[in-house]
Each structure stands twice: as structure tokens, then as C-alpha cells.
Amino acid sequence: AQSVTQLDSQVPVFEEAPVELRCNYSSSVSVYLFWYVQYPNQGLQLLLKYLSGSTLVKGINGFEAEFNKSQTSFHLRKPSVHISDTAEYFCAVRGSGGSYIPTFGRGTSLIVHP
């Protein structure tokens, strides 16, 4: 069994400020980790993913995330946000074995103020 906890339901931030969206997971097996972004009235888009190798992964739109196995975390960061980054962000985990079913967190709403 696996689970994902997104620690903040809402993160307000001013434009050009840095931001970190937190994600912790639990799993009894090795995992693959994902961040998805959902803009208003749209479907989810893959932002970045960790499968193996370097623990720092870079995604689209200047986002990056760091896999920390000891802390079972996969926090998403961006050094300088834009108004257009306002969206819902979902962390997801799936086991690296035979199951193809990911578990999604409840989402974090990033609100960027001018």
C-alpha cells in the first residue's frame, strides 16, 4: 500500500518570490514519483517525474523537485514564480513493481499575487 500527503492545501505567494510545495509519501516498495499541474478548468499535465538516478529532477516551466528517500519526501520548488503559475499541483506515487496504479495527493492550490 502507498499513500501521499500534501502538507499544504493552499500556498499564497507574491510574484517573483520562491515557493516550495511539500509532498511526503509512504510505501513498502521502491517508488516512482510525479508532480502534476492543473490549470483552471483543464486536465492534469505532467510537470516532472523521478524514476531513478539523480535525486534532483527538473521539469517544465522552471520547476524542480528533490527526492529524499530518508525523509520520504518529494518537494516541488521554483525560485521565482509568475502569475501564470497559479494552479492546483498534485503529487503522485506509484510502486516500481507491477502495479500501474498511482496514488494522488489531495492537491495544493498555489495562488500567486501580483
Next chain:
Amino acid sequence: NAGVTQTPKFQVLKTGQSMTLQCAQDMNHEYMSWYRQDPGMGLRLIHYSVGAGITDQGEVPNGYNVSRSTTEDFPLRLLSAAPSQTSVYFCASSFQGGANYGYTFGSGTRLTVV
């Protein structure tokens, strides 16, 4: 590139009516799934399929049926709509293996049951 196509985008049903939400993908993905998204609940898996002729239940299957007669199509049927099924529904697909483990999502169907 059509990706994952969902129809309709919006639908209003009366309690007790039935309907089918359509989902089609043109990427030859083996894995397809249906999620519902409700405020504060994140994404909850309804049903999924790992290939044509194979379907299984997710976290919240009651009141929904699926079938997978072809690789491309994965329709979701509401047998007798209830107000509790008011939600936004997303279809998603992915390859089972290979380097790309991320999902491709449709743009969603917003369903209101009155």
C-alpha cells in the same frame, strides 16, 4: 496529436437518468483509468483497465460501469445518476512499461446531477 479525448465537456442529468462518458486515446496506451475530482478530495480512482477486455475496480466504483472492447476506447457508464455523482470526471492513460510512466489526462467532463 489528439492525446486523450473526453466527451462531453459538460452534462446535466436528472436523478435516475443514465449516461455514458466517452474516453478515447490515440497513443496505443495499454493502461486507461477513470478518476473523479471533488473539492478537497483530490483524485479518486473509479475503474481502470490494463488492456482490451480487462477491467478492474478502483477506490470508488459503486454506481459506475466500464468496458474496454478496444485499446483506444474506455467509456464510463452511470447506471442511475445520483446527486452524489456530481463531480468532474477525468480519463487518463499511460504505457504500462518503458521509460515514460507518466499519465496523459483528458480535459475532463463536468457532470451535474439534479
